[in-house]
Amino acid sequence: MPERIQSVKTLPKTAESRQKLILVTLAVCAVLFFILDIMLGSVKIPFDEVLNIIFQRKSENTAWLFIIEKIRIPKAVTAVLAGCGLSVSGLQMQTLFRNPLAGPSELGITAGAGLGVAAVMLAGGSSAGIYAISQLGISGSWLIITMASLGSGLVLFLILLIAGKIRDNVILLIVGVMIGTITLSVISIWQYFSQPEQLQEYIMWTFGSLGGVTQYHLYALSGVVSFGLLLAFISSKALNAMLLGENYARSMGLAIGRTRLVIMAGTSLLTGSITAFCGPIGFVGIAIPHIARALLGTSNHRILIPGTCLAGTVLMLFCDMIAQLPGTQTVIPINVVTSLFGAPVVIWIIISRNNLRSSFS
Amino acid sequence: MSGGISLLETRNLTIGYRSKKTFRVISENLNLDLWQGQLVCLLGSNGAGKSTLMRTLGGLQAPIHGEIYIANQRIAQLKPADLARKLSLVLTERIEAGNLTAREVITLGRTPYTGWLGTLNALDEEKISQAVTLAGAGKIIDRKMHQLSDGERQKVMLARALAQDTDVILLDEPTAHLDLPSRMEMMHLLHHLARQTHKAILLSTHELDLALQAADKLWLMEKDGKLTTGMPEDLVLNGTFEAAFARPGFFFDKSTGTFIIQSQPGNNSVSLSGEPNLVFWTGRALQREGFVIEGVQEAFCKIVVAEVNGIPVWEINWNNNVSQTTNIEALIKTIRFNVNA
Numbered sequence: 001m002p003e004r005i006q007s008v009k010t011l012p013k014t015a016e017s018r019q020k021l022i023l024v025t026l027a028v029c030a031v032l033f034f035i036l037d038i039m040l041g042s043v044k045i046p047f048d049e050v051l052n053i054i055f056q057r058k059s060e061n062t063a064w065l066f067i068i069e070k071i072r073i074p075k076a077v078t079a080v081l082a083g084c085g086l087s088v089s090g091l092q093m094q095t096l097f098r099n100p101l102a103g104p105s106e107l108g109i110t111a112g113a114g115l116g117v118a119a120v121m122l123a124g125g126s127s128a129g130i131y132a133i134s135q136l137g138i139s140g141s142w143l144i145i146t147m148a149s150l151g152s153g154l155v156l157f158l159i160l161l162i163a164g165k166i167r168d169n170v171i172l173l174i175v176g177v178m179i180g181t182i183t184l185s186v187i188s189i190w191q192y193f194s195q196p197e198q199l200q201e202y203i204m205w206t207f208g209s210l211g212g213v214t215q216y217h218l219y220a221l222s223g224v225v226s227f228g229l230l231l232a233f234i235s236s237k238a239l240n241a242m243l244l245g246e247n248y249a250r251s252m253g254l255a256i257g258r259t260r261l262v263i264m265a266g267t268s269l270l271t272g273s274i275t276a277f278c279g280p281i282g283f284v285g286i287a288i289p290h291i292a293r294a295l296l297g298t299s300n301h302r303i304l305i306p307g308t309c310l311a312g313t314v315l316m317l318f319c320d321m322i323a324q325l326p327g328t329q330t331v332i333p334i335n336v337v338t339s340l341f342g343a344p345v346v347i348w349i350i351i352s353r354n355n356l357r358s359s360f361s
Numbered sequence: 362m363s364g365g366i367s368l369l370e371t372r373n374l375t376i377g378y379r380s381k382k383t384f385r386v387i388s389e390n391l392n393l394d395l396w397q398g399q400l401v402c403l404l405g406s407n408g409a410g411k412s413t414l415m416r417t418l419g420g421l422q423a424p425i426h427g428e429i430y431i432a433n434q435r436i437a438q439l440k441p442a443d444l445a446r447k448l449s450l451v452l453t454e455r456i457e458a459g460n461l462t463a464r465e466v467i468t469l470g471r472t473p474y475t476g477w478l479g480t481l482n483a484l485d486e487e488k489i490s491q492a493v494t495l496a497g498a499g500k501i502i503d504r505k506m507h508q509l510s511d512g513e514r515q516k517v518m519l520a521r522a523l524a525q526d527t528d529v530i531l532l533d534e535p536t537a538h539l540d541l542p543s544r545m546e547m548m549h550l551l552h553h554l555a556r557q558t559h560k561a562i563l564l565s566t567h568e569l570d571l572a573l574q575a576a577d578k579l580w581l582m583e584k585d586g587k588l589t590t591g592m593p594e595d596l597v598l599n600g601t602f603e604a605a606f607a608r609p610g611f612f613f614d615k616s617t618g619t620f621i622i623q624s625q626p627g628n629n630s631v632s633l634s635g636e637p638n639l640v641f642w643t644g645r646a647l648q649r650e651g652f653v654i655e656g657v658q659e660a661f662c663k664i665v666v667a668e669v670n671g672i673p674v675w676e677i678n679w680n681n682n683v684s685q686t687t688n689i690e691a692l693i694k695t696i697r698f699n700v701n702a
Contacts, residue, residue: 015462015503098457237479240465241472243458247421251452252525253445253473299460302479 019296019303026295026310030080033317037079038072040321042329071211074218076317078210082278083288083316084309085225085270088232090285091292091308092267095239095301096260097163101173103286104271107159108180109152110282111187113275114206116151118187120144121202122194145224149272155179156264208279208335210320217277224273229309231266235259236301243299283339288312315342365397368528368561369418369448374427376410376417384425387413388586391427395529395563400555402572403565405582406606411565412453414582415533418563419450431529445473449522451532456506456518463509463517464502467492470524492523495554512543519550523558532564536571544568548575569606573597573618581605622649629700630655635666639673646689652696662696 039050045064053059053068086104093102093109104110120143159176166172191199213221232239238259241249250256274281292307293299319337375389387410395401405411416422418429420436429436431447439447449470458466470492471485481489493499498520501513509517515535522530532551536544548568552575555562563580566572572579573593581589581596583605589596596602603613611622630653633640643666644654657663663678675692677684679699686692 234477237472237475237477240479241469243461244456244466244469245452245454247452247454248450248456250421250441251419251445251448251450252469253440253442255441293460297460298462298465299458300465 015297019298019307022295023303023307023310026307026314030310030313030317033314033321034076034080037076037317037321038068040326041067041072041324042331043067070214074214075211075320077218078213078221078278079316079320080313081221081225082210082274082281083284083312083314085228085274085312086281086285087288087292087308087312088229088305089267089270090287091289091301091304092232092235092239092263093285094289095242096160096263096267097172098242098245099173100290101286102176103283104152104267104275105180105280105282106173106286107176108155108178108183109267109271110275110280110285111180111183112151112153112155113148113272114151114280115154115183115187116147116149116272117144117205117276118190118202119151120147121205122190122198142220144276145220145273148276149224149268151183152272152275153264153268155183156268160260160264205279206335207333208281208338210278210316210323210334211331213277221273221277224269228266228270228273229305231262231269233305235263235266236305239263239301240299279333279335281335281338283342284312284316287342288315291315315345365399365559367394367396368432369393369395369563370430371418372428372430374417374429375425376413376422377425378413379423379425386425386586388582388588389426391588393580393588393590395561396578397528397561398555398559399561399577400552400575401561401563401578401580402576403563403580403582404567404569404572404605405565406584409582409584410586411582412533415531415563415565419448419531420444421450442473445525445527447527448529448531449525449527451515451518451522451530451535453533453537456514458506461506462502463498463504463506463513463520464489464493466506466517467498467502467520467524470521470526473525488526489524492520492526495523495558496520497550510543511538512540512546515539515543515547516550519547523554527560529561529563532562534565534567536566536568544571548572551575570619573602629653629662629696630660631662631664631696632657632660633664633666635664636668636673639666639668643675643689643692646693650693650697662699664692 035050035054038054039045039047043064045068049059049061049064050068053065054073057069059065090103093104093107094100096102097107158179159172162175163172166175191202194202238249238254241252241254242259246256249259271285288311289304289308292304292311295311296303296307298304316338319334319342322341323332323334323337325332371391371393374391374393375386376391377384377386377388379385403411403414413422417424431439431444436444436448467489468481471481471489472479474485475481493502496516496519498513498516501509501517506514506517515538519532519535535551536547539547548571551562551564554560555577576593578590579593579596579602581601583589589601589605591601593602597615597618606613606620611620613619614621629651631647633644633647633654634657643664647654661680665676665678667674667676672687675686675689677686677692677695679696684695686695
């Protein structure tokens with residue numbers, strides 16, 4: 001057995017150690033933000049109590065224990081899952097389509113997931129008991145994940161089908177946006193003929209929320225997102241080969257059809273499951289991969305996938321903290337925060353690093 | 362020379378495009394062989410179907426009819442990963458992965474050999490450093506792709522193909538975007554590689570004179586899809602080469618192996634003698650200007666070029682009126698003046 005050497009090690013020392021430093025910094029930030037996110041909220045809980053509850057799972061104040069264990073930790077975990085999942089699915093799509101503008105919401109994948117959710121919420125409304133995701137049982141959570149993943153998978157499949165015929169990235173993007181629009185209008189028709197209560201639930205869902213995922217749903221979501229991330233990580237070698245374009249990838253022995261299928265499956269699962277529970281969260285999927293590339297200065301997916309996960313986690317937790325408007329009782333929808341506060345951050349990073357284009361030319 | 366083994370063969374190969382039920386045949390009944398250690402240049406004018414042939418041989422496009430064998434195995438039956446260990450490609454398309462370092466791109470050449478995570482072992486590392494040395498890419502290895510010139514990028518893509526460690530390498534117009542020195546360097550490199558590594562290298566190119574110099578064998582593709590193969594010199598001498606590229610307005614000069622633009626010959630004849638090097642370039646300028654170069658007897662204007670103290674001097678004898686110039690531009694001006702007078 002010859003000695004195993006990481007390909008990362010073949011990079012020059014400075015770039016390699018810089019990448020390590022950035023990854024470590026991101027990881028430290030992620031842990032810090034995770035704890036901060038649990039600390040902050042409408043009910044003030046002292047810092048040492050928070051640490052006590054996180055690490056020893058006990059507190060004299062049962063209300064605090066309940067708040068932290070049943071509400072804040074699940075919410076923070078959901079933020080981590082959503083941050084990782086959405087940004088990695090965006091990264092995979094940008095490589096698959098070789099397009100810097102590709103992302104779950106930009107190509108209508110999120111809309112597809114929305115169609116799946118609408119199918120459960122609006123059509124399922126006639127059978128008694130289904131009003132909100134939080135009221136769905138364990139079977140309900142699987143149903144909604146499946147439908148949302150199928151919905152996003154359907155849209156992605158359509159776009160890939162067209163991508164096979166159209167090589168032009170800009171045209172493909174326009175087609176993707178159009179398919180997203182068609183999907184949204186199908187949902188609108190559905191909404192138009194729905195009962196007001198059902199409609200309200202659906203509208204609330206579209207605002208996006210990290211707080212609706214508890215207990216069983218959280219287990220289901222963690223399972224699916226972990227599986228999707230695993231698929232992405234397994235695909236990292238194939239994704240790297242795809243960076244040179246499909247012809248080169250094929251000439252290097254890649255079974256293009258199967259690779260596309262695995263990447264598609266992973267992307268649909270990630271986007272579908274997260275969108276099902278948290279609503280259509282925009283912008284994270286397209287922006288985080290660019291941030292990770294800008295920070296790490298590489299397109300190598302073996303570094304980029306962990307980097308993207310960490311950057312996604314940090315940003316999502318940060319946005320969640322802002323969403324609670326610290327010091328107030330109000331919570332604004334996460335969807336608004338990611339765009340309102342996240343977008344300027346991304347613009348700043350991309351402009352200051354100014355190497356976005358180089359990854360795609 | 363070609364006493365070795367045939368690495369790639371085609372039998373009754375028909376190439377072209379199929380759309381639904383109709384075929385558009387580009388070239389048919391091709392029986393070609395690529396031998397070990399040979400550099401073969403595929404030549405043909407634009408639209409002759411060079412790229413289609415390259416794509417078909419490379420397994421990127423299915424043939425309409427016939428078989429391609431690589432090391433005696435039909436490529437249609439090989440798994441992608443197995444084919445990738447026998448045949449590598451360098452394509453014309455510009456790669457859009459500027460954020461990768463040259464080393465990362467070359468490392469990708471090991472894709473058919475590495476495990477599911479792409480981890481490199483000692484053998485992979487060795488093959489990569491060999492490839493880098495062979496392609497002469499050592500100096501640019503840690504630069505990003507977007508920082509490289511076209512010639513350097515092409516070297517990296519070649520190194521990547523070499524790292525793939527295949528017996529056959531196909532290159533589709535590897536010199537297309539390069540300046541003249543880089544083109545010469547690339548051809549020289551490929552010629553040496555074929556000899557040194559005993560690989561079979563096939564490249565398509567528009568560089569006729571470079572191909573004539575470097576190729577062991579030419580595949581000449583004509584507009585009607587006919588493909589003629591042979592040693593470059595044979596094809597030149599039997600006229601096939603000239604026929605394939607013949608156009609009104611220029612002709613192929615067998616004595617120099619270059620195509621020459623034909624200018625309308627005028628009726629002014631001059632004679633030219635002197636230092637061979639100077640005579641050659643003066644002659645080119647005079648021919649372009651429409652003068653006919655003839656013997657000393659017939660010409661009414663006699664030119665003698667000589668080097669005086671290291672400086673070339675043109676002596677013009679026009680009806681025994683002798684004048685001198687020190688460059689060709691002045692020489693032409695003087696003759697023109699005399700003609701018009």
